Amino acid sequence: MSTSFDRYQKRKLISSYFSVVISIALVLFLLGCLGLLVLNAKKVADHFREQVVVTIYLNDSAKDVEVKQLQNTLAMAEYTKEAKYVSKEEAAQIVKSDIGEDFMEFLGANPLQNSIDVYLKADYVTNETLDGITAELSNKAFIEDIKYDNDLVEIMNNNVKKITFWVLILSGIFTFIAVLLINSSIRLAVYSKRFIIKTMQMVGATKRFIRKPFVFKSIQLGIIGAIVALIGMAFVLYYLDKTFPEVELLQNPILIGALFVGIFFLGILITWISTFIATQRFLNLKTDQLYY
Structure with missing residues (x-):
């Protein structure tokens, strides 16, 4: 027991x-x-901050040496993680892949522009920094437009x-x-x-x-x-x-x-x-x- x-x-x-x-x-x-x-x-x-991209659209009249110099300058900037040149042909392939059809067959031409995609370091992804970059680059004649998602950055x-x-x-x-x-x-x-x-x-x-x-x-x-x-x-x-x-x-x-x-x-x-x-x-x- x-x-x-x-x-x-x-x-x-x-x-x-x-x-x-x-x-x-x-x-x-x-x-x-x-x-x-x-x-x-x-x-x-x-x-996630470093996924925000600043797209710099270039005029078709932009010279190769100007584009290359701009890309190198951006790549060496303290706020840049990566600066990538995207030709209009590459952009067309990306759009074609996204929508699943060849949009140029309907338009008869490629309406897209050459561009440089700039990915910033996380600490610089603020509206103030982005506004400063935009103001700095806007005076270059061969740059047509600079775009980024301002609302997304703020949110x-x-x-x-x-x-x-x-x-x-x-x-x-x-x-x-x-x-x-x-x-x-x-x-x-x-x-x-x-x-x-x-x-x-x-x-x-x-x-x-x-x-x-x-x-x-x-x-x-x-x-x-x-x-x-x-x-x-x-x-x-x-x-x-x-x-x-x-x-x-x-x-x-x-x-x-x-x-x-x-x-x-x-x-x-x-x-x-x-x-x-x-x-x-x-x-x-x-x-x-x-x-x-």
Whole structure:
């Protein structure tokens, strides 16, 4: 009978430990994914900003040497990521590919113009910078027009500011919730052993002696939960990097490594503090208060 009871108690203990590990792993995993989002928010925003194109349309009378000189000047400018010359023939092929038919058969000629597509560095994608570039280039006689999506730039910059603000707010809230959830799981695990704690205290064991195995076991569970969470984060990061290689999520391994180390030690720290507080609470209770 005692053997059967011991096996039951062992299964119950393992189940309790398993639930604590899963709780810690899930919370740290979500917190780590949010950390990845925070670290890469600017990079993702910069990627979309750098898709904005400034198209400089050239007159048919423009000389090759003038066009080449302009392209080189733009390519070397501090605000330029890439300056690409697009001939009217290339533009026609792009339009043909987009609409799925040859529009020149109906028109009898190619109405498009030679142009230079300028892609700016992310920090320069602002209406002020774009207006300055337009004003600087407008005095060249062989440039017919300069176009970019002014509304898109304004909306994009406003949305980036809003998203960055709310991501930081959510990070703080989620970190607080993570601490509460892990603390609750640890407290429930310690609560199930409150009578053992009081019995040890009644036979003369010191608080430090009683607390030590609980803290040590919780730290072990925290380490296991953190490792599980880090494995999940690594899979998510690998998948996102393969799916969106242009964002270059792995470009800064030092920051990512620091995040992984931070999540690992956060799991240890929260479990240690939670166990210390929980055991201290039950150590300070009177025997008759253990039933409430």
